[in-house]
Amino acid sequence: MLANEALRSGVYQRLAAWHGELTAFRRDLHAHPELGFEEKRTAERVTEALRVCGVDEVHSGIGKTGVVAVIRGAKAKSGRAIGLRADMDALPMREENDFSWRSSKPGLMHGCGHDGHTAMLVGAARYLAQTRDFDGTAVLIFQPGEEGYAGAKAMIDDGLFERFPIDAVYAMHNWPSLAPGMIGVNPGAMMASADRFEITIQGRGGHAAHPYLTIDPVLVAGHIITAAQSLVSRNVNPLDSAVVSLCAMQAGDLGAFSVIPRQAQLIGTARTFKREVQDMIEERLGRLVESVALGLGATARLDYRRMYPATINTPREAQFAGDVAASLVGEDKVIRDLIPSMGAEDFSFMLQSKPGAYLRIGQGGEGGCFLHSSRYDFNDDILPLGAALMSSLVERAMPAAPRR
Numbered sequence: 508m509l510a511n512e513a514l515r516s517g518v519y520q521r522l523a524a525w526h527g528e529l530t531a532f533r534r535d536l537h538a539h540p541e542l543g544f545e546e547k548r549t550a551e552r553v554t555e556a557l558r559v560c561g562v563d564e565v566h567s568g569i570g571k572t573g574v575v576a577v578i579r580g581a582k583a584k585s586g587r588a589i590g591l592r593a594d595m596d597a598l599p600m601r602e603e604n605d606f607s608w609r610s611s612k613p614g615l616m617h618g619c620g621h622d623g624h625t626a627m628l629v630g631a632a633r634y635l636a637q638t639r640d641f642d643g644t645a646v647l648i649f650q651p652g653e654e655g656y657a658g659a660k661a662m663i664d665d666g667l668f669e670r671f672p673i674d675a676v677y678a679m680h681n682w683p684s685l686a687p688g689m690i691g692v693n694p695g696a697m698m699a700s701a702d703r704f705e706i707t708i709q710g711r712g713g714h715a716a717h718p719y720l721t722i723d724p725v726l727v728a729g730h731i732i733t734a735a736q737s738l739v740s741r742n743v744n745p746l747d748s749a750v751v752s753l754c755a756m757q758a759g760d761l762g763a764f765s766v767i768p769r770q771a772q773l774i775g776t777a778r779t780f781k782r783e784v785q786d787m788i789e790e791r792l793g794r795l796v797e798s799v800a801l802g803l804g805a806t807a808r809l810d811y812r813r814m815y816p817a818t819i820n821t822p823r824e825a826q827f828a829g830d831v832a833a834s835l836v837g838e839d840k841v842i843r844d845l846i847p848s849m850g851a852e853d854f855s856f857m858l859q860s861k862p863g864a865y866l867r868i869g870q871g872g873e874g875g876c877f878l879h880s881s882r883y884d885f886n887d888d889i890l891p892l893g894a895a896l897m898s899s900l901v902e903r904a905m906p907a908a909p910r911r
């Protein structure tokens with residue numbers, strides 16, 4: 508249990524009474540991880556749990572494996588609706604934990620805590636369906652494929668917001684470097700955009716003893732790698748943020764020490780918060796790749812793909828979510844100016860369509876390992892708090908009775 512005196516609210520107490528069941532549910536998901544758009548069992552378990560909770564409607568197969576639950580409040584005068592989102596997918600990595608609920612599938616692991624996010628939203632479904640102490644509609648969105656599959660976009664493209672119109676949408680992610688009981692948010696950029704780029708360099712292969720007869724793509728790659736470092740240091744305004752990382756290179760054959768290959772390939776990622784910085788990096792990188800190659804007698808091509816946009820909270824909803832968090836854990840446990848992360852998140856697609864906020868819920872503390880570590884596990888201690896936070900967002904955004 509969390510050692511936090513502020514957790515006296517009715518909503519928290521009620522959810523804490525279900526802590527054991529939520530933990531069992533979470534650990535079952537953990538033991539059965541599924542990749543993006545393959546969350547069949549997970550979606551079935553969620554659907555089953557939602558029906559037991561007594562929600563009004565359950566819709567499955569939205570954005571392939573996504574599930575949506577609708578819960579109507581005791582009143583429906585406001586005409587308002589609030590969306591809450593959890594992600595369900597796991598990662599293609601090997602788990603190195605040895606507790607009894609470790610992954611039962613080799614090479615698959617809930618290494619990012621989406622099992623916990625799903626369990627917390629199921630907890631909120633149970634609470635909201637039992638109490639219905641709000642005036643409007645709660646739309647609970649269980650999303651597939653957050654880890655690189657843009658499952659949020661798949662649900663939106665499948666008519667999510669037309670079928671379930673909402674006024675605002677909220678999501679949260681566990682955060683190992685924040686202590687349990689802490690909640691972080693900010694009124695703007697929470698996470699960066701994630702772009703993937705591939706550079707293909709064409710030279711002319713030949714005998715390494717006679718390089719003058721070749722055009723060496725490995726040398727060209729070396730110059731491109733070095734020159735790409737100038738984008739962030741010389742082109743991006745120092746008051747803006749950006750990352751350009753070259754993460755893989757392939758050329759030649761390690762067994763062929765005397766052969767200059769014909770082609771070299773580089774793969775990397777760019778991370779930014781602002782559209783204009785993103786545009787500039789794409790444009791500059793393209794020109795740099797072509798001209799460096801040209802200067803060395805080769806040709807090179809940039810294939811630049813924008814994967815996830817930046818996750819930008821809307822100020823009003825971020826302020827509101829911070830207030831709701833403070834009502835549960837106390838103002839001193841809420842960080843309202845959380846420093847953004849250069850990581851990315853596909854909840855960004857939902858925030859491009861709707862006002863809303865993305866929060867971080869503390870789960871770690873000293874010695875805990877970070878997300879995507881092979882020894883990571885979601886901290887079950889925070890299940891009731893996360894569920895209470897989701898529930899309270901609905902209750903306070905659409906109060907059944909005017910609040911004092």
Ligand code: NI
Nearest residue numbers: 619620621680
């Ligand atoms: Ni994640």
